[in-house]
Amino acid sequence: MQGLTHFGDGIYAVDSGYTGPDVAAIHLIEEAGRAALVDTGNNDSLRHVLEALAETGLSADAVDYVLLTHIHLDHAGGAGAFMQAFPNAKLVVHPRGARHMAEPSKLFAGVSAVYGPERAKELYGELIPVPVARIIEAGDGHELDLGGRVIRVFDTPGHARHHVCYFDTKSRAFFTGDTFGLSYRALDVGGKPSIFPTTTPVQFEPEAMHASIRRMEAEQPTAMYLTHYAQVRDVPRLAADMHRLIDAHVAIAERHEAAEGRKNLIEQDIWALVGEEATRAGWTVPEGEWRRILALDVELNAQGLDVWLEARKG
Numbered sequence: 001m002q003g004l005t006h007f008g009d010g011i012y013a014v015d016s017g018y019t020g021p022d023v024a025a026i027h028l029i030e031e032a033g034r035a036a037l038v039d040t041g042n043n044d045s046l047r048h049v050l051e052a053l054a055e056t057g058l059s060a061d062a063v064d065y066v067l068l069t070h071i072h073l074d075h076a077g078g079a080g081a082f083m084q085a086f087p088n089a090k091l092v093v094h095p096r097g098a099r100h101m102a103e104p105s106k107l108f109a110g111v112s113a114v115y116g117p118e119r120a121k122e123l124y125g126e127l128i129p130v131p132v133a134r135i136i137e138a139g140d141g142h143e144l145d146l147g148g149r150v151i152r153v154f155d156t157p158g159h160a161r162h163h164v165c166y167f168d169t170k171s172r173a174f175f176t177g178d179t180f181g182l183s184y185r186a187l188d189v190g191g192k193p194s195i196f197p198t199t200t201p202v203q204f205e206p207e208a209m210h211a212s213i214r215r216m217e218a219e220q221p222t223a224m225y226l227t228h229y230a231q232v233r234d235v236p237r238l239a240a241d242m243h244r245l246i247d248a249h250v251a252i253a254e255r256h257e258a259a260e261g262r263k264n265l266i267e268q269d270i271w272a273l274v275g276e277e278a279t280r281a282g283w284t285v286p287e288g289e290w291r292r293i294l295a296l297d298v299e300l301n302a303q304g305l306d307v308w309l310e311a312r313k314g
Helices: 043-056 077-087 095-102 103-115 116-124 206-217 235-255 260-283 287-313
Strands: 004-008 012-013 025-031 034-038 064-066 090-093 135-137 145-147 148-154 162-170 174-177 223-226 230-232
Touching: 004 043, 004 206, 004 230, 012 043, 012 103, 025 135, 025 148, 025 223, 034 103, 034 145, 043 077, 043 174, 064 077, 090 095, 095 135, 103 116, 148 206, 162 206, 206 235, 206 287, 223 235
Parallel strands: 034 064, 064 090, 090 135, 174 223
Antiparallel strands: 004 012, 012 025, 025 034, 145 148, 148 162, 162 174, 223 230
8 A cells, every 4th residue: 555545535544654564554634624633653654744745735734633542652652743743733632641642751661661662762762742732632422623524532442541533424434543453455355354453562451342343333334444554344344353353362361371471372372363364364465474464463462461361360
Protein backbone atom coordinates (compact mmCIF):
# COMPACT_ATOMS: atom_id res chain seq x y z
CA MET A 1 0.00 0.00 0.00
CA GLN A 2 2.49 2.63 1.27
CA GLY A 3 2.29 6.41 0.94
CA LEU A 4 -1.18 8.00 0.81
CA THR A 5 -4.29 5.92 0.06
CA HIS A 6 -7.78 7.36 -0.47
CA PHE A 7 -10.75 5.20 0.49
CA GLY A 8 -13.53 7.65 -0.37
CA ASP A 9 -15.72 9.66 2.04
CA GLY A 10 -12.74 11.94 2.67
CA ILE A 11 -10.80 9.17 4.44
CA TYR A 12 -7.13 8.56 3.74
CA ALA A 13 -4.44 6.31 5.20
CA VAL A 14 -0.97 7.82 5.55
CA ASP A 15 1.86 5.35 6.01
CA SER A 16 3.59 6.57 9.16
CA GLY A 17 6.84 4.80 8.29
CA TYR A 18 6.94 3.36 11.82
CA THR A 19 9.48 0.47 11.76
CA GLY A 20 8.84 -0.06 8.02
CA PRO A 21 6.20 0.23 5.28
CA ASP A 22 2.57 -0.80 5.85
CA VAL A 23 3.04 -1.31 9.59
CA ALA A 24 1.23 1.67 11.13
CA ALA A 25 -1.28 3.96 9.46
CA ILE A 26 -2.21 7.49 10.43
CA HIS A 27 -5.71 8.20 9.16
CA LEU A 28 -6.68 11.55 7.72
CA ILE A 29 -10.35 12.57 7.70
CA GLU A 30 -11.24 15.60 5.57
CA GLU A 31 -14.54 17.47 5.54
CA ALA A 32 -15.30 20.91 4.10
CA GLY A 33 -11.64 21.87 4.08
CA ARG A 34 -11.09 20.85 7.70
CA ALA A 35 -9.05 17.83 8.81
CA ALA A 36 -8.62 15.38 11.66
CA LEU A 37 -5.76 12.94 12.12
CA VAL A 38 -6.21 9.61 13.91
CA ASP A 39 -3.07 8.50 15.80
CA THR A 40 0.39 9.89 15.19
CA GLY A 41 3.08 7.23 14.95
CA ASN A 42 6.34 8.68 16.27
CA ASN A 43 8.01 12.07 15.83
CA ASP A 44 9.47 11.07 12.48
CA SER A 45 5.96 10.30 11.16
CA LEU A 46 5.14 14.01 11.06
CA ARG A 47 6.98 14.52 7.77
CA HIS A 48 4.82 11.89 6.07
CA VAL A 49 1.65 13.60 7.31
CA LEU A 50 2.83 17.01 6.12
CA GLU A 51 3.49 15.51 2.68
CA ALA A 52 0.02 13.93 2.67
CA LEU A 53 -1.66 17.20 3.61
CA ALA A 54 0.16 18.97 0.78
CA GLU A 55 -0.91 16.24 -1.63
CA THR A 56 -4.56 16.68 -0.64
CA GLY A 57 -4.36 20.48 -0.79
CA LEU A 58 -4.75 20.99 2.96
CA SER A 59 -2.58 23.26 5.08
CA ALA A 60 -1.32 22.67 8.60
CA ASP A 61 -3.82 25.29 9.76
CA ALA A 62 -6.69 23.09 8.50
CA VAL A 63 -6.09 20.39 11.13
CA ASP A 64 -8.72 20.77 13.86
CA TYR A 65 -8.09 17.56 15.79
CA VAL A 66 -5.40 15.00 16.51
CA LEU A 67 -7.40 11.98 17.72
CA LEU A 68 -5.52 9.42 19.82
CA THR A 69 -7.05 5.98 20.13
CA HIS A 70 -4.75 5.34 23.10
CA ILE A 71 -1.39 6.46 24.40
CA HIS A 72 0.87 3.53 23.47
CA LEU A 73 3.71 5.22 21.69
CA ASP A 74 3.29 3.63 18.27
CA HIS A 75 -0.05 5.50 18.32
CA ALA A 76 0.79 8.60 20.35
CA GLY A 77 4.56 9.03 20.41
CA GLY A 78 4.43 11.90 17.92
CA ALA A 79 1.56 13.75 19.61
CA GLY A 80 3.66 16.59 20.98
CA ALA A 81 5.44 17.16 17.67
CA PHE A 82 2.11 17.07 15.81
CA MET A 83 0.59 19.66 18.13
CA GLN A 84 3.54 21.96 17.53
CA ALA A 85 3.08 21.57 13.76
CA PHE A 86 -0.71 22.09 13.76
CA PRO A 87 -1.41 25.31 15.66
CA ASN A 88 -5.22 25.11 15.48
CA ALA A 89 -5.52 21.49 16.57
CA LYS A 90 -6.87 20.05 19.80
CA LEU A 91 -5.52 16.75 21.05
CA VAL A 92 -8.35 14.31 21.81
CA VAL A 93 -7.58 11.48 24.23
CA HIS A 94 -9.22 9.21 26.80
CA PRO A 95 -9.37 10.89 30.24
CA ARG A 96 -7.03 8.21 31.64
CA GLY A 97 -4.39 9.18 29.09
CA ALA A 98 -4.59 12.96 29.19
CA ARG A 99 -2.13 13.55 32.02
CA HIS A 100 0.50 11.45 30.25
CA MET A 101 0.27 13.64 27.17
CA ALA A 102 0.83 16.73 29.29
CA GLU A 103 3.68 15.09 31.21
CA PRO A 104 5.03 12.10 29.25
CA SER A 105 8.00 11.11 31.44
CA LYS A 106 6.22 8.18 33.14
CA LEU A 107 4.89 7.03 29.77
CA PHE A 108 8.39 6.88 28.33
CA ALA A 109 9.64 5.08 31.44
CA GLY A 110 6.98 2.42 30.95
CA VAL A 111 7.94 1.93 27.32
CA SER A 112 11.61 1.75 28.28
CA ALA A 113 10.74 -1.08 30.67
CA VAL A 114 9.27 -3.05 27.74
CA TYR A 115 11.80 -2.28 24.99
CA GLY A 116 14.87 -1.15 26.95
CA PRO A 117 15.95 2.54 27.11
CA GLU A 118 18.12 2.52 23.98
CA ARG A 119 15.51 0.84 21.76
CA ALA A 120 12.76 3.09 23.15
CA LYS A 121 14.82 6.19 22.34
CA GLU A 122 15.55 4.85 18.86
CA LEU A 123 11.85 4.19 18.19
CA TYR A 124 10.33 7.34 19.65
CA GLY A 125 12.97 10.00 20.29
CA GLU A 126 12.13 12.74 22.79
CA LEU A 127 8.48 12.94 23.83
CA ILE A 128 7.18 16.51 23.69
CA PRO A 129 4.61 17.57 26.32
CA VAL A 130 1.26 18.92 25.09
CA PRO A 131 -0.16 22.03 26.81
CA VAL A 132 -3.13 21.10 29.00
CA ALA A 133 -5.25 23.84 27.41
CA ARG A 134 -5.02 22.07 24.05
CA ILE A 135 -6.17 18.65 25.33
CA ILE A 136 -9.77 17.42 25.12
CA GLU A 137 -10.52 14.60 27.54
CA ALA A 138 -13.00 12.59 25.49
CA GLY A 139 -15.11 10.09 27.38
CA ASP A 140 -17.73 7.72 26.03
CA GLY A 141 -20.35 9.48 23.91
CA HIS A 142 -18.33 12.65 23.38
CA GLU A 143 -19.02 14.15 19.93
CA LEU A 144 -16.64 16.17 17.78
CA ASP A 145 -17.66 18.47 14.93
CA LEU A 146 -15.34 18.34 11.91
CA GLY A 147 -16.68 20.81 9.34
CA GLY A 148 -20.21 19.63 10.13
CA ARG A 149 -19.21 15.96 10.20
CA VAL A 150 -19.88 14.27 13.54
CA ILE A 151 -17.30 11.92 15.03
CA ARG A 152 -18.45 10.02 18.12
CA VAL A 153 -16.19 8.61 20.81
CA PHE A 154 -16.62 5.02 22.05
CA ASP A 155 -14.84 3.89 25.21
CA THR A 156 -13.32 0.55 24.15
CA PRO A 157 -11.15 -1.13 26.80
CA GLY A 158 -9.62 -4.56 26.35
CA HIS A 159 -6.29 -3.68 24.79
CA ALA A 160 -5.85 -0.82 27.24
CA ARG A 161 -8.09 0.95 29.75
CA HIS A 162 -7.29 4.27 28.09
CA HIS A 163 -8.48 3.15 24.66
CA VAL A 164 -11.21 4.80 22.61
CA CYS A 165 -12.45 4.18 19.08
CA TYR A 166 -13.88 6.90 16.86
CA PHE A 167 -17.11 6.36 14.93
CA ASP A 168 -17.45 8.53 11.84
CA THR A 169 -21.17 9.09 11.35
CA LYS A 170 -20.75 10.05 7.69
CA SER A 171 -19.03 6.86 6.48
CA ARG A 172 -20.43 4.80 9.38
CA ALA A 173 -16.97 3.41 9.97
CA PHE A 174 -14.79 3.03 13.05
CA PHE A 175 -11.19 4.07 13.57
CA THR A 176 -10.18 1.27 15.89
CA GLY A 177 -6.59 1.70 17.04
CA ASP A 178 -5.76 -1.74 18.46
CA THR A 179 -9.15 -2.83 19.82
CA PHE A 180 -10.09 -4.54 16.54
CA GLY A 181 -6.68 -6.12 16.20
CA LEU A 182 -4.00 -6.22 13.52
CA SER A 183 -4.47 -6.89 9.82
CA TYR A 184 -1.44 -6.51 7.58
CA ARG A 185 -2.04 -6.06 3.87
CA ALA A 186 0.91 -8.30 2.94
CA LEU A 187 -1.08 -11.25 4.34
CA ASP A 188 -4.24 -10.59 2.31
CA VAL A 189 -5.26 -13.38 -0.05
CA GLY A 190 -7.21 -12.25 -3.10
CA GLY A 191 -8.12 -9.04 -1.28
CA LYS A 192 -9.43 -11.03 1.70
CA PRO A 193 -7.79 -9.91 4.97
CA SER A 194 -6.81 -11.90 8.01
CA ILE A 195 -6.91 -10.45 11.50
CA PHE A 196 -5.14 -11.08 14.79
CA PRO A 197 -5.76 -9.66 18.30
CA THR A 198 -3.10 -7.69 20.11
CA THR A 199 -2.68 -8.64 23.78
CA THR A 200 0.37 -6.47 24.38
CA PRO A 201 1.33 -5.20 27.86
CA VAL A 202 0.04 -4.08 30.23
CA GLN A 203 -3.76 -3.90 30.38
CA PHE A 204 -5.05 -6.81 28.29
CA GLU A 205 -8.54 -7.73 29.51
CA PRO A 206 -10.17 -10.39 27.33
CA GLU A 207 -13.76 -9.97 28.45
CA ALA A 208 -13.55 -6.21 28.03
CA MET A 209 -12.09 -6.69 24.54
CA HIS A 210 -14.93 -9.03 23.60
CA ALA A 211 -17.45 -6.48 24.89
CA SER A 212 -15.82 -3.60 23.01
CA ILE A 213 -15.88 -5.54 19.75
CA ARG A 214 -19.52 -6.53 20.26
CA ARG A 215 -20.42 -2.92 20.93
CA MET A 216 -18.83 -1.80 17.67
CA GLU A 217 -20.45 -4.68 15.79
CA ALA A 218 -23.85 -3.45 16.99
CA GLU A 219 -23.39 -0.25 14.93
CA GLN A 220 -23.14 -2.40 11.77
CA PRO A 221 -20.12 -0.45 10.52
CA THR A 222 -19.28 -0.32 6.83
CA ALA A 223 -15.55 -0.67 7.55
CA MET A 224 -12.92 -0.65 10.25
CA TYR A 225 -9.82 1.52 9.92
CA LEU A 226 -7.01 -0.14 11.88
CA THR A 227 -3.79 1.57 12.83
CA HIS A 228 -2.11 -1.74 11.86
CA TYR A 229 -3.10 -1.48 8.94
CA ALA A 230 -5.78 0.72 7.34
CA GLN A 231 -9.17 -0.29 5.95
CA VAL A 232 -10.79 -3.69 6.34
CA ARG A 233 -14.33 -4.58 5.36
CA ASP A 234 -16.21 -7.89 5.82
CA VAL A 235 -16.58 -6.82 9.44
CA PRO A 236 -18.83 -9.69 10.66
CA ARG A 237 -16.33 -12.35 9.52
CA LEU A 238 -13.36 -10.51 10.99
CA ALA A 239 -15.20 -9.85 14.26
CA ALA A 240 -15.94 -13.57 14.56
CA ASP A 241 -12.25 -14.29 13.96
CA MET A 242 -11.29 -11.76 16.63
CA HIS A 243 -13.56 -13.38 19.22
CA ARG A 244 -12.23 -16.85 18.33
CA LEU A 245 -8.59 -15.77 18.48
CA ILE A 246 -8.95 -13.82 21.73
CA ASP A 247 -10.24 -17.03 23.29
CA ALA A 248 -7.38 -18.98 21.71
CA HIS A 249 -4.83 -16.59 23.24
CA VAL A 250 -6.46 -16.93 26.65
CA ALA A 251 -6.41 -20.73 26.35
CA ILE A 252 -2.70 -20.67 25.48
CA ALA A 253 -1.91 -18.50 28.49
CA GLU A 254 -3.94 -20.62 30.89
CA ARG A 255 -2.34 -23.81 29.57
CA HIS A 256 1.05 -22.60 30.76
CA GLU A 257 0.00 -20.63 33.84
CA ALA A 258 1.97 -22.76 36.31
CA ALA A 259 4.87 -23.63 34.01
CA GLU A 260 8.49 -22.61 34.44
CA GLY A 261 9.59 -20.42 31.54
CA ARG A 262 5.96 -19.54 30.95
CA LYS A 263 6.47 -16.61 28.58
CA ASN A 264 8.61 -18.64 26.15
CA LEU A 265 6.08 -21.46 26.11
CA ILE A 266 3.26 -19.00 25.45
CA GLU A 267 5.23 -17.46 22.58
CA GLN A 268 5.86 -20.88 21.02
CA ASP A 269 2.15 -21.68 21.13
CA ILE A 270 1.19 -18.32 19.65
CA TRP A 271 3.50 -19.09 16.72
CA ALA A 272 1.75 -22.43 16.33
CA LEU A 273 -1.58 -20.57 16.30
CA VAL A 274 -0.26 -18.20 13.64
CA GLY A 275 0.75 -21.21 11.55
CA GLU A 276 -2.77 -22.59 11.83
CA GLU A 277 -4.17 -19.24 10.68
CA ALA A 278 -1.72 -19.15 7.77
CA THR A 279 -2.99 -22.55 6.62
CA ARG A 280 -6.64 -21.71 7.22
CA ALA A 281 -6.41 -18.43 5.28
CA GLY A 282 -4.07 -19.76 2.60
CA TRP A 283 -1.42 -17.09 3.03
CA THR A 284 0.71 -16.92 -0.11
CA VAL A 285 3.79 -15.27 1.42
CA PRO A 286 6.52 -17.70 2.54
CA GLU A 287 6.66 -18.68 6.19
CA GLY A 288 9.87 -16.75 6.70
CA GLU A 289 8.12 -13.59 5.52
CA TRP A 290 5.02 -13.91 7.69
CA ARG A 291 7.25 -14.68 10.64
CA ARG A 292 9.19 -11.49 9.94
CA ILE A 293 5.98 -9.43 9.63
CA LEU A 294 4.51 -10.74 12.89
CA ALA A 295 7.66 -11.23 14.97
CA LEU A 296 7.31 -8.18 17.21
CA ASP A 297 3.54 -8.65 17.59
CA VAL A 298 3.91 -12.28 18.67
CA GLU A 299 6.66 -11.38 21.15
CA LEU A 300 4.56 -8.58 22.68
CA ASN A 301 1.41 -10.71 22.74
CA ALA A 302 3.30 -13.34 24.73
CA GLN A 303 4.59 -10.70 27.10
CA GLY A 304 1.11 -9.25 27.50
CA LEU A 305 -0.40 -12.64 28.29
CA ASP A 306 2.34 -13.31 30.83
CA VAL A 307 1.58 -9.97 32.52
CA TRP A 308 -2.16 -10.71 32.41
CA LEU A 309 -1.66 -14.05 34.17
CA GLU A 310 0.41 -12.36 36.85
CA ALA A 311 -2.20 -9.62 37.34
CA ARG A 312 -4.93 -12.24 37.84
CA LYS A 313 -3.17 -13.41 41.00
CA GLY A 314 -3.94 -10.09 42.64
